Amino acid sequence: MAKILVIDDSRFQRKLISSVLEEKGYQVLTAGDGREGFAVARQESPDLVICDLLMPGIDGFNFLRMVREEGLATPVLVFTSDIQKTTRDICLELGACDVLNKPVKGEALIPAVERAIGSAKKS
Amino acid sequence: MNAGEESIDAIRELINIGVGRAAGLLNDMTGTHIRLQVPEVRVLRYSDLTREQRLLDSAHLSAVTLRFSGSFSGMSMLVFPEKSAAVLITALTGEEIEEPELDALRIETLNEVGNIVNNAVMGSITNVLGERLTYSMPEYREGGIGEILGKERSSDYDWVILAVSQFMIEDLRVVGNILMIFEIGALDTLLEKITAVMGSHS
Amino acid sequence: MTMSSFLSRCENLDILPAGIIILESDYTVICWNRTMEEWTGIPREKVLGRDLRDLYPHLSDRKYALRIGQVFEGGAAAFFSTQFHPHFIPAPLPGGGLRFQRTTVHSVPEGNKTYALVFIDDVTELIQQVRAYRGMRDRALREVRERLEKEAALEESEAKFREIFDSANDAIHIHELRGDGLPGRFSEVNAVACEMLGYSREEFLAMTPLDLVQGGHSRPLDVIGREILGKGHAIFETEHRRKDGGTVPVEIHAHRVTIRNREVVLSVVRDITERRRNEAALLALTKELQTIFDNAPAMIWYKDTENRFIRVNPAAAAAKGLPREEIEGKSAYDLFPELAEKYYRDDLEVITTQKPKLGIIEQMPTRDGGTRWVETHKVPLFDPEGKVSGILLFVNDITERKMAEDALALAHRKLHLLSTITRHDLLNQVSALKWYIELARDEKEPAAIRQFLDKMGKVLDTAEEQITFTRDYQEIGVREPAWQNVAEIARRIGAGFPPSGVVILPEVDDIEIYADPLFGKVIFNLFENAFRYGGPSLSWIRVSAAEGPGGLTIAVEDNGAGIPDEDKKHLFRKGFGKHTGLGLFLSREILAITGLSIRETGVPGKGARFEILVPEGKFRRVSGERAGGKR
Numbered sequence: 001m002a003k004i005l006v007i008d009d010s011r012f013q014r015k016l017i018s019s020v021l022e023e024k025g026y027q028v029l030t031a032g033d034g035r036e037g038f039a040v041a042r043q044e045s046p047d048l049v050i051c052d053l054l055m056p057g058i059d060g061f062n063f064l065r066m067v068r069e070e071g072l073a074t075p076v077l078v079f080t081s082d083i084q085k086t087t088r089d090i091c092l093e094l095g096a097c098d099v100l101n102k103p104v105k106g107e108a109l110i111p112a113v114e115r116a117i118g119s120a121k122k123s
Numbered sequence: 124m125n126a127g128e129e130s131i132d133a134i135r136e137l138i139n140i141g142v143g144r145a146a147g148l149l150n151d152m153t154g155t156h157i158r159l160q161v162p163e164v165r166v167l168r169y170s171d172l173t174r175e176q177r178l179l180d181s182a183h184l185s186a187v188t189l190r191f192s193g194s195f196s197g198m199s200m201l202v203f204p205e206k207s208a209a210v211l212i213t214a215l216t217g218e219e220i221e222e223p224e225l226d227a228l229r230i231e232t233l234n235e236v237g238n239i240v241n242n243a244v245m246g247s248i249t250n251v252l253g254e255r256l257t258y259s260m261p262e263y264r265e266g267g268i269g270e271i272l273g274k275e276r277s278s279d280y281d282w283v284i285l286a287v288s289q290f291m292i293e294d295l296r297v298v299g300n301i302l303m304i305f306e307i308g309a310l311d312t313l314l315e316k317i318t319a320v321m322g323s324h325s
Numbered sequence: 326m327t328m329s330s331f332l333s334r335c336e337n338l339d340i341l342p343a344g345i346i347i348l349e350s351d352y353t354v355i356c357w358n359r360t361m362e363e364w365t366g367i368p369r370e371k372v373l374g375r376d377l378r379d380l381y382p383h384l385s386d387r388k389y390a391l392r393i394g395q396v397f398e399g400g401a402a403a404f405f406s407t408q409f410h411p412h413f414i415p416a417p418l419p420g421g422g423l424r425f426q427r428t429t430v431h432s433v434p435e436g437n438k439t440y441a442l443v444f445i446d447d448v449t450e451l452i453q454q455v456r457a458y459r460g461m462r463d464r465a466l467r468e469v470r471e472r473l474e475k476e477a478a479l480e481e482s483e484a485k486f487r488e489i490f491d492s493a494n495d496a497i498h499i500h501e502l503r504g505d506g507l508p509g510r511f512s513e514v515n516a517v518a519c520e521m522l523g524y525s526r527e528e529f530l531a532m533t534p535l536d537l538v539q540g541g542h543s544r545p546l547d548v549i550g551r552e553i554l555g556k557g558h559a560i561f562e563t564e565h566r567r568k569d570g571g572t573v574p575v576e577i578h579a580h581r582v583t584i585r586n587r588e589v590v591l592s593v594v595r596d597i598t599e600r601r602r603n604e605a606a607l608l609a610l611t612k613e614l615q616t617i618f619d620n621a622p623a624m625i626w627y628k629d630t631e632n633r634f635i636r637v638n639p640a641a642a643a644a645k646g647l648p649r650e651e652i653e654g655k656s657a658y659d660l661f662p663e664l665a666e667k668y669y670r671d672d673l674e675v676i677t678t679q680k681p682k683l684g685i686i687e688q689m690p691t692r693d694g695g696t697r698w699v700e701t702h703k704v705p706l707f708d709p710e711g712k713v714s715g716i717l718l719f720v721n722d723i724t725e726r727k728m729a730e731d732a733l734a735l736a737h738r739k740l741h742l743l744s745t746i747t748r749h750d751l752l753n754q755v756s757a758l759k760w761y762i763e764l765a766r767d768e769k770e771p772a773a774i775r776q777f778l779d780k781m782g783k784v785l786d787t788a789e790e791q792i793t794f795t796r797d798y799q800e801i802g803v804r805e806p807a808w809q810n811v812a813e814i815a816r817r818i819g820a821g822f823p824p825s826g827v828v829i830l831p832e833v834d835d836i837e838i839y840a841d842p843l844f845g846k847v848i849f850n851l852f853e854n855a856f857r858y859g860g861p862s863l864s865w866i867r868v869s870a871a872e873g874p875g876g877l878t879i880a881v882e883d884n885g886a887g888i889p890d891e892d893k894k895h896l897f898r899k900g901f902g903k904h905t906g907l908g909l910f911l912s913r914e915i916l917a918i919t920g921l922s923i924r925e926t927g928v929p930g931k932g933a934r935f936e937i938l939v940p941e942g943k944f945r946r947v948s949g950e951r952a953g954g955k956r
Contacts, residue, residue, distance in 0.1 A: 009161070012133040054139060054161050081140035081247075083147030086156035101147075102140050103251060144391070151388035152409045189401055216408055228408060228455045231427065235406035239392070242403060246395045258401035258432075 002047035002117050003027040007037035007063065008079070009055040013102070017050060017079070020109055034058025038066050046074055048117050051096075053080040053087070064094035075120040077112060079104070133317045135164040137251060138286045138301060141244030146290070148239050153215045158291040162301070169280040169304065172268065181205050186264045186271045186302075187237020191245060193256035194316075195309035197280070199245055201237040202271065202300040208233050211299070214292040234263050244301060252316045272304070282310040344414065344426070344445035350397040350438065352377045352384070364416030364424060364447075381414060396432045396441045403430040407448050414445060425452040496521045496594040500534055502581065507550050508534040512589060521596055523568035534592075539564040539572050549579070553590060557581045562597065574601050624699075624720035627706075630676050630713060632657040632669045644722065646692020661690065675703045676713045686723070698724045742843075742914060747791070754788035806919045808837040808945070809844050811879060815868040818848045822856060830867040836877065839943040840919045847912040847923075851881045851935050854909070858933070859885025877944040882934035887927050896925055919943060 004026045008014045011032075018028045029044055031037035034051075035058045041049055049067075053060035060078055067076055075097040080087065088099045097116045100109065139162060146157045185208035188200040203211065212218070212229050215236070238261045249256055264271045272280075284303040289296065305313065338345045339359040347356035354377050357369040367380075378385045384393070392403040405413055405428040413428040424447050431442040490497055496518035501509030514529045522537065535546075542549065543562040552559035558580045565573045579592040618625060624641035628634055633656045642649040645660065657665035667687070675682050685701040700723045708714035758781055765777035812833040819829030829852070838844070848868070855866045863885035870879045888896065897909045913923050920940055927934035 010132050010136040010139075011129060012136050054143075054159055056161055081136075081143030082159055083144050084150035084156060085147070086150055087147075102136075102143070103247070148388050148391060151386065191401070212408075226455060226459065228452070231406045232408040235404050235409055238401075238404040242392065242395055242401050246398070246400045249400070250398070255399045260402060260429075261404055 001025045001027060003029065003044065004113065005029045005031065005037060005041055005044065005046040005049045005074075007031045007034065007049060007055070007060075008052040009033055010052070013052065017109070021113070024110055026113070034060065034063035034066070037063060038070075041067070041072060041074055042070070047120070048113060049074050049076045050079050050113070051076055053078060053082055053091070061090065061094060064091065064096055068095045073120075075116050077116045079109075127314075130314045130317055131164055131166065133320075134166075134284060134313075135162060135286070137247045138162055138164060138244055138284075138288070141247035142240065142288050142301070144247065145240040145243040148243070149215060149236065153217070155215060155292055160289045160291070162286045162288040164284065164286045166310070167283055167285060169283050172272075172283050172285070182267045184266065184268060184271055185233060187234055187241065188262045188264060188271070189238070189241040189245065190259040191256040194254055195256075195305060195312040197303060197305035197309050198272075199241045200271070200302045200304075201240045202268075202302055203233075204298060204300075207297045207299070210295060211236065211290065211292070211297045214295050214297065230263050234261055237261060237263070240299070240301065244303070248313075251320060252313075254316070280304050281307040284310070342447070344416070344443075344447070346377065346414070346443040346445070347433070348377060348393075348441045348443065350440070355440070361414070361445075365414060366417075393430055393441060396430050397439050399432055399434060399439055402432065405429070407452060411452075413443075416447075418449065425449045490515050493517060493593070496575075496596070498529075498534065498592040498594055499584065499589050500592070502550075502553065502588055502590045505547075505550070507546065508590060518594065521567075521573060521594070522565055528568075537565045539566045553579050553581050565594070574598055576600075621719075622721075624718070624722070626718040626720060628657070628672065628716045628718060630672070630715060632665060632672060634660070635715060641720065644689070644691065644697070644720075664688070664690070671701075671703055672716050675705050675716050679705055679707075679713055681705065689720070689722075697722050698727045738914070738918065742911060746911060750791045751788060754784050754791065757784045758788075806839055806841050808839050809842075810947070811836050811838060811868070811870065814845045814848055818845055818852055819866070821849070822852060825856065827856065827859070827863055828865040830865055832867055833870045833879070835947045836870055836879075837945050837947050838877070838879070838921070838939050840921060841915050843915040847915050847937075848881070850909065850912050855881075855883040855885055855933065858888075859883055862886060862932075875938060876941050877939040879937040879939060880934055881937070882927065882932055884932040886933075887929040887931055888925055888933050889929050893925055897923070 004021055006014055006017050006021070006028060007030070008017070009032055014030045014032075018030060021028050029040055029046060031040050033055045037049065037051065038058070040046075051060045051063055058066070060080065064076060064078075067074070076095065078091045078096040078099045079102060080091075080099065081102040083101045091099045097119065098112055100112050142159060142162060146159055149155070149157060181204050183205040184202050186200045186202040188198055190196075190198050209229065212232050216232065241261065245256070245258075248254075282305050284305070286301040286303070287298070288301055289298050291297070338356065341358065342360060344361045344364055345356060345358040346354060346361060349355060354372045354375055357367075357372040361372075362368055372380065383389065389405075392405075395401075396403050407425050407427045410428060411425045412423045413426045416424040416426070418424055427446040427448045429444045431444065433440040433442050490513075493515060494517065497513075497515045498511060498518055499513040500511045503509045510531075510533050511529050514526060519526055519529065524532075538546070540563075544552075549559050549561050558578070560576070560578050562574065562576050565575050567573060574597050576595045576597045577592050578595075579590050582589060582591045584591075618638050621638060622640060624644050625638040626634055626641050627636040633654065634652050635654070637645075637649055637652045639649070642652055645652060647660075652660065657668050661668065664687070671682055671685055681702065681704040683702045685703065687699060687701060688696045689699045691697050700721045702719040704717045704719070705713045706715040706717055761777050761781045761784065765774050765781070768774050768777060812831045812835065815829065815831035815833065819831070822829075852866055855863060863883055866881070866883045868879065868881050870877055872878075897913045909923075916923055916937060920943060922938045923935060924938070925933060925935050
């Protein structure tokens with residue numbers, strides 16, 4: 001089963017997302033900010049990264065920049081409470097494979113995750 | 124009382140969701156991108172609120188308040204320091220403003236901004252908690268923090284969640300403070316519910 | 326509440342002036358009040374039961390959907406302001422345009438359903454009023470702000486101006502400017518102005534500058550006026566009359582300026598009494614100095630620190646024999662090649678010590694190739710930093726004074742000589758006279774006595790001659806040395822001796838020597854000595870001259886007995902000799918006056934030979950004509 005890295009500064013969110021994913025049998029790794037997440041992403045080469053945007057230190061935008069500059073192949077799904085269209089545009093431009101808005105119920109999250117992993121495998 | 128780190132984290136996230144949604148709405152309405160920052164969330168005693176000089180020690184605050192009651196009661200408000208409100212309105216409406224003075228139309232506009240933020244934050248909380256609350260009509264208030272809160276009711280309040288959230292619009296720093304004030308016992312109820320929700324996910 | 330009760334309520338809602346819509350959570354319209362019908366022109370039959378989003382698709386936009394969705398979920402009322410949502414449900418106005426709306430969407434829970442009640446206010450009139458008010462207020466505010474800014478700027482500049490005005494050291498007059506260029510009434514003056522002329526400010530303000538002018542403008546008043554009108558400013562000098570009748574010379578800087586929208590002239594008026602006084606004093610001083618410089622008998626040379634002449638006065642130029650312009654700017658090395666180095670050494674001493682060097686006695690070549698004796702004072706000149714910038718030389722020609730001094734010394738010496746000689750000679754005659762008297766006393770023979778008397782007469786003649794000669798001496802003694810012809814003197818002196826068979830041989834060419842006028846006396850002494858001591862072998866006395874490396878040697882020699890070796894040592898000592906010895910001593914003294922010397926080089930038994938050594942420059946050859954006498 002696929003390995004997913006969840007990066008969110010909120011423990012509440014990490015738990016929430018992890019529980020949804022684990023329920024579906026995904027292996028879940030977590031990180032509390034962009035810096036830690038990037039290290040884990042490089043080391044563990046997960047099949048997908050689910051990343052929050054607003055985080056202290058290295059935020060989601062900068063995480064996306066680092067992933068692109070380092071040429072990491074892992075797709076990044078942005079999972080944010082910021083529902084601005086402009087924010088979405090910025091994320092996609094920075095290489096995010098998709099942008100999902102919080103709060104999300106399990107039934108919306110899982111198809112997005114599957115879509116992201118699927119598209120990454122095809123390409 | 125000691126609001127646990129986990130509870131604070133959860134509240135911060137709920138407020139985050141609300142602010143993010145509000146920003147999205149404002150973005151849709153105005154086309155202006157709003158840069159959000161991680162909100163600073165603190166739980167403090169109501170009596171200590173007026174000591175928050177950095178944010179609230181001004182005789183010229185503008186606030187849009189929303190009262191709620193139900194399983195937990197209190198007041199949510201968006202508070203802007205002096206002139207920030209007018210600056211925000213100018214930035215959002217693109218209006219050429221000669222004097223940052225809040226006339227009826229601008230107050231109405233600010234009311235909508237407050238309404239969007241308050242509703243989004245409250246919606247975020249009630250959405251997660253599956254709660255239904257009763258709301259009063261939004262109100263616009265001006266003055267010092269005491270005047271905004273309404274002194275006559277202060278004995279009913281005990282705890283306050285102070286979330287400092289900054290909106291940055293095209294390098295224009297507008298600080299919006301989201302203040303949630305809970306009537307005695309209400310915060311405990313909220314925290315209990317949050318813990319329950321978190322537990323259900325863990 | 327049931328749907329029917331809702332609808333019955335809608336009937337009631339018709340009387341409200343606000344637009345009211347009630348929606349089910351799927352946006353199905355269940356109420357559309359009369360106001361909505363009026364505003365939209367859509368009767369409720371055509372709306373009820375339909376999805377409002379079909380009629381108004383913009384409501385599907387997220388900015389509406391999300392918020393209305395929250396309302397359906399039981400959230401707080403959503404408020405849509407006029408600013409952001411002026412036309413929630415577009416409603417045309419009779420005169421064109423759309424109504425401005427303020428919309429609130431309330432959550433209305435009814436059983437297990439939640440309805441949304443849309444309440445729309447028409448705020449068109451309010452907006453128009455507010456807009457009009459805003460426009461008016463903004464314009465007013467702008468005007469007020471502009472005026473305030475202008476006033477602040479004006480106030481600031483006025484404050485600054487006032488400060489300058491009051492604290493200036495010069496008088497400041499502000500007066501009007503008439504179209505014809507002449508000054509109008511004073512509008513303001515500062516305290517210095519009042520003090521300068523003794524008028525009060527009020528007195529000033531009742532006058533014009535024309536009331537002050539006394540005359541003495543550097544340019545005619547109308548010319549100045551036109552300058553101010555044309556160029557905007559003018560600088561001129563004039564004289565102002567004080568209230569007490571006195572006059573103050575002033576320099577005026579007049580500027581045309583605009584003060585409070587009026588063209589005026591601002592004049593800075595400086596009292597130049599002191600400056601005038603200083604200028605006059607300076608001019609007088611300059612003239613004085615020039616007069617001194619031009620007329621001083623002393624030579625004045627003004628040199629730089631590099632041995633160059635910057636300025637010279639007429640006396641200096643005359644002494645050098647060149648026009649001033651040919652001296653000024655030239656180096657001492659060009660003008661005085663041989664002495665420049667010496668001059669510069671003295672200059673450097675003055676430059677380094679920064680002290681005057683006085684009383685330098687030195688020589689200065691003249692235009693005719695001669696040399697003058699000068700006394701020089703060198704005084705340093707300082708630049709404002711205190712460095713020596715040049716040297717002022719005061720040079721006096723002391724040639725005359727020096728000769729006078731020399732002459733005085735000579736005269737003194739000669740007087741001394743004269744008294745010695747006179748006493749000596751007279752005593753000789755007195756001795757001779759005494760001797761003849763003794764002889765005559767013992768003589769009985771009248772003829773012999775007569776002989777003695779004759780001889781005594783001759784002695785007395787000689788004495789008389791000598792006394793007369795002392796008068797000549799005296800005259801000669803005060804005279805300066807002179808060029809004298811040696812041969813001529815020898816012949817004259819020789820002729821003075823009685824014939825004795827001794828031949829005088831003046832074997833000298835026309836040579837003149839520079840010697841004391843007593844030089845003849847020297848020759849006389851030498852001849853006399855030859856006669857006196859020559860003895861029987863003496864037959865000639867020869868005077869000759871020969872030029873040698875040390876100068877000219879004049880030899881006076883004879884073929885007499887010569888001078889014994891033992892006598893030669895004492896020959897020129899005073900009081901030596903068989904006669905008296907005074908002659909040779911005197912001779913040596915006389916010759917020494919002009920630097921001549923004498924020695925005896927004869928061979929005893931073969932004759933005496935006196936050599937007079939004349940140094941270079943003290944003898945000259947003349948051709949034919951008679952030389953000597955005064956220079």
